[in-house]
Amino acid sequence: MAILHDMDFLLIFLSLGGIFVLCLYRRMSRETRSEPTNWPVVGMLPGVLQNLHRAHEYATQVLSECGGTYVFEGPWFFNIDMLFTCDPANIHHIFSKNFPNYPKGPQFRKIFEILGDGIFNADYELWEIHRRVTLSFLTNSNFYILLLNSAWGKVETGLMPVLDHFCGQGKDFDLQEIFQRFTFDNICKLVLDYDPGSLCIDLPYIPCEKAFSNSVEPLLHRHVVPERIWKLQRWMNFGNEKTLDEAKKAFDEFIFPRVFLKDDKEQEDHIDDDFKLMKIFKKVYEENKIDSSGDMREFLKDTALSSMFAGRDTTSTCLTWLFWLVAKNPCTEAKILQEIETELKIKGDSCWRFFDVEESRKLAYLHGALCESLRLFPPVALEHKSPIHDDILPSGHRLRKNSKVIISFYSVGRMEKVWGKDCLDFKPERWINSANGRIRHEPSYNFPAFNAGPRTCIGKEMAFIQMKVVAASVIYHYRVELVEGHPVAPLDSVILQAKHGLRVRLTKRT
Ligand code: HEM
Numbered sequence: 001m002a003i004l005h006d007m008d009f010l011l012i013f014l015s016l017g018g019i020f021v022l023c024l025y026r027r028m029s030r031e032t033r034s035e036p037t038n039w040p041v042v043g044m045l046p047g048v049l050q051n052l053h054r055a056h057e058y059a060t061q062v063l064s065e066c067g068g069t070y071v072f073e074g075p076w077f078f079n080i081d082m083l084f085t086c087d088p089a090n091i092h093h094i095f096s097k098n099f100p101n102y103p104k105g106p107q108f109r110k111i112f113e114i115l116g117d118g119i120f121n122a123d124y125e126l127w128e129i130h131r132r133v134t135l136s137f138l139t140n141s142n143f144y145i146l147l148l149n150s151a152w153g154k155v156e157t158g159l160m161p162v163l164d165h166f167c168g169q170g171k172d173f174d175l176q177e178i179f180q181r182f183t184f185d186n187i188c189k190l191v192l193d194y195d196p197g198s199l200c201i202d203l204p205y206i207p208c209e210k211a212f213s214n215s216v217e218p219l220l221h222r223h224v225v226p227e228r229i230w231k232l233q234r235w236m237n238f239g240n241e242k243t244l245d246e247a248k249k250a251f252d253e254f255i256f257p258r259v260f261l262k263d264d265k266e267q268e269d270h271i272d273d274d275f276k277l278m279k280i281f282k283k284v285y286e287e288n289k290i291d292s293s294g295d296m297r298e299f300l301k302d303t304a305l306s307s308m309f310a311g312r313d314t315t316s317t318c319l320t321w322l323f324w325l326v327a328k329n330p331c332t333e334a335k336i337l338q339e340i341e342t343e344l345k346i347k348g349d350s351c352w353r354f355f356d357v358e359e360s361r362k363l364a365y366l367h368g369a370l371c372e373s374l375r376l377f378p379p380v381a382l383e384h385k386s387p388i389h390d391d392i393l394p395s396g397h398r399l400r401k402n403s404k405v406i407i408s409f410y411s412v413g414r415m416e417k418v419w420g421k422d423c424l425d426f427k428p429e430r431w432i433n434s435a436n437g438r439i440r441h442e443p444s445y446n447f448p449a450f451n452a453g454p455r456t457c458i459g460k461e462m463a464f465i466q467m468k469v470v471a472a473s474v475i476y477h478y479r480v481e482l483v484e485g486h487p488v489a490p491l492d493s494v495i496l497q498a499k500h501g502l503r504v505r506l507t508k509r510t
Contacts, residue, residue: 034061035070043073043081048224055220055492056381059084060411068415069395078226082404086411088418089394092445094385094405096453105386107404111222114215114248117299118306126290127455130303133284134277135458142275144357147462150189151469154182158199159470163478165201167506172483174501175323177203179316182470184209187311191277191304192258208254211247212312216493218244223384223406223494251305259300278304313495315463317379318370319470320502325373325426326475327482327504332369332428333475339365340476360468367439368431370467374449375413376426381496383407383451409448410496418446478506 036047051058062070068087074080085091094102103123115121119130137143159182166173181199184206189195198209218240222230234241259278281303285296326333340346343362385405392398399405416423419430433440444452450460457463474480482488483503491499 034058034065036062036072038073042075045075045080045224048072052221052224052492054489055224056408056410056490056496059408060086060414063408063411064415067395068417069393069397071397075226078228080224080226080404082406083393083397083399084406084408085393085395085397086408086415087393087395088412088443088445090397091407091412091448091452092443093394094407095445095448095451095455098391099453099455101387101389101391102385102405103388104384105388105402107386107402108384110227111219111384114219114244114251115306115309116302117293118302118309120306120309121302129284129288129290131455131458133280134307137275137277137280138458138462140275143462144465146190146275147465148357148469150186150195151466154186154189154199155469155473158182158185158197159473160477162199162201162203163474163506167478167508170505172503172505175480175504176316176320176498176502179319179470180213180312181209183312183316183466184212184308186466187308190311191307192255193276193278194258196254206254207250211250212309213497214243215247216313216495216497217491220493223382252301255301255304255308256297259297259304277307310457310459311462313497314379314459315466317377317495317497318373318463319467320498321377321496322370322373322467322471323474323480323504324482324488324498324502325376326369327480329426332426335428336366336369336471336475339363340472344472346476357465360465360472363468363472364432364437364439365428366468366471367464368428369426370464370471371431371439371442371447372426372428375419375447376424377490377496378409378413378449379496380449380451381408381410381490381494383409383448407448410490412446412448477509479509481505481507 036044036051038044039046048058063084063086069083069085069090072080072082072084074082104121105123109121112121117126119127119134122130159178162178178199181203185195185197185199196206196209198204198206221240230241233239234245237245278300281300282296284290285299290299326336340363344359383406385407386403387399387401387405389401390399412418414423431440431442432438444450444456450457481504483505486503487500488502489499491497
């Protein structure tokens with residue numbers, strides 16, 4: 001009996017020792033990798049919170065070590081487990097092949113409740129109406145005339161005078177803020193038929209304009225912080241939730257008076273043609289008896305706000321990173337300049353402008369540079385989906401219905417197995433087809449900056465035109481120099497702005 005006891009002790013001792021060694025080994029091997037430790041009760045949350053200040057970089061590190069897909073396990077009972085992926089095969093499956101199984105879903109709507117019944121939150125019938133109407137507006141030939149006029153008008157009366165002012169003073173300034181004001185004025189003009197004039201020398205404070213930048217960081221936090229906690233924060237009105245509440249008020253105050261009211265005859269009388277987005281949506285609302293959660297005014301406000309989100313932050317963010325990348329790679333700047341001069345035949349003529357969309361299409365190298373900026377810094381850094389039925393992804397991962405999937409667009413562009421060993425280099429050439437000098441097509445599951453499948457961005461064409469007009473004008477007239485020592489890193493938010501802005505100094509080209 002005594003011998004049996006000794007044997008038992010020995011076995012228990014050896015088993016415990018074995019478990020300890022195994023744990024130590026797993027821990028040590030994890031320490032050389034970035035994967036967060038899965039602790040009892042709190043799950044992987046501590047590791048994620050510890051890296052939240054560099055969320056996109058961290059997700060990319062973990063995903064590339066795990067072959068592109070990773071299951072995050074949150075604290076027990078909080079229901080925030082989620083699958084992260086940047087695997088192109090999974091992206092193709094989720095966004096295109098099995099699209100009907102992946103609506104935005106109720107979770108997405110909760111996180112982005114600020115967008116109400118706008119297109120980004122909508123699913124099924126409401127989404128189809130939004131998409132059809134917005135698409136017909138953006139592809140109408142009148143729209144391109146409107147777009148070129150408003151973009152050029154803003155370059156001439158807003159952007160150039162402001163840049164001249166800073167250049168003349170020799171002062172450094174935040175180029176990102178200038179681009180945000182440019183796109184804000186432009187999108188307001190296109191959506192609300194109203195130019196708020198935020199881009200002028202005084203740089204006036206307009207609460208709605210600032211509210212866009214302020215709200216994107218809290219929206220990322222809602223993805224990782226358990227719902228009960230952010231709801232408690234909202235109830236107590238502090239921190240990120242207070243910021244979101246203030247942003248909502250600023251949006252309401254700015255947009256409500258500028259969407260058409262049902263019985264506002266006076267306002268409608270000023271509308272002299274039918275090609276106004278809000279007017280079109282008002283008609284659609286009445287004709288389709290749209291089942292929205294508020295009244296028509298609320299619906300129009302949500303519609304306008306989504307379009308403004310779509311048009312302000314995306315293009316300004318892409319332009320910001322383009323200028324940072326070009327400043328870091330001076331030889332690309334020389335090539336862009338050369339292309340402007342040869343393709344637009346403007347050498348020696350400082351007063352030039354685009355005359356039509358065709359001209360902007362000639363700038364293939366600049367187009368490639370913008371694609372590189374979008375690949376390395378996709379303005380919409382991630383997408384959130386939730387399957388309505390159980391599913392198995394091409395990577396072999398199982399998904400339960402209503403579970404959460406985060407697709408990291410930021411990480412796809414930085415995967416060696418997708419973009420090769422030089423994936424972190426800025427190379428506009430990789431987008432040019434060497435046989436004909438045209439832009440090379442890249443499947444959207446490898447390059448999802450504009451989303452993929454039926455919900456692909458419908459403003460892509462418009463965005464490229466606007467960005468080329470701005471980039472070509474600035475590069476042609478100024479040498480842009482980065483302010484030394486100013487930190488540049490992506491913001492930990494759903495929109496990948498530069499965290500501390502982009503401080504630059506300009507000198508005029510002679
Ligand atoms: C560089 C510029 C742009 C980028 C990178 C971009 C990217 C994207 C992405 C990733 C989505 C999917 C978002 C989601 O479903 O949650 C999207 C959707 C959308 N974008 Fe863009 N966008 C850009 C510019 C624009 C512009 C200028 C407009 C015009 C107002 C626009 C209009 C839209 C609309 C209406 C949708 C919703 C499509 C749908 O759900 O069916 N975008 N965009």
